[in-house]
Amino acid sequence: MRQPMEQGEVSIDRTEVTIRFPALFTLVMAANPCPCAAAKVIQCRCSPAVRARYLSRISGPLLDRVDLKLSLAPATRAELRYDLENAESTAEVAARVLEARERSLKRMAGLPWRSNSEVPGPELRRLFPPPPESLLPLEAALQSGTLSARGMDRALRTAWTLADLSSRDTPAPWDTAEALALWQGHPT
């Protein structure tokens, strides 16, 4: 699982030959917060230790490679109704994503990549260095041990995507801070 997540391909080594299969994909995982998975948080009777043990079944190295981690609360009826009336259409969101994609494509003109997610970490830092003040949130987290080296590259890619979505030429400090919070799993 880690190799395709990291390299976008699966390679099978045999004595005579190595075969490579392309494996670029978007991985979406979902998990209950605890074993009882009560419909309402208030009904959960799991102890903190049970909850912690349950969540620790997802391996650290796998979570290290997940760019966006979100805790979702059950949707209320009011929220569902609001969504029905006010949510953007898929077409509107698709247009925004296309625009962001075009921004990143333009930045990578002449380079072998088509999206932020494809740029290898070292190249990302060398070719597209964000302004020093935008790196501060990531460097502070790296220093304090709440961000891994791999997470640093992943958060940097997310920050570029956030900048592309907001039509900014480079990630702002709040883009890197948001990318960091998304990687750590507690966005505001």
Ligand SMILES: [Zn+2]
């Ligand atoms: Zn529970």
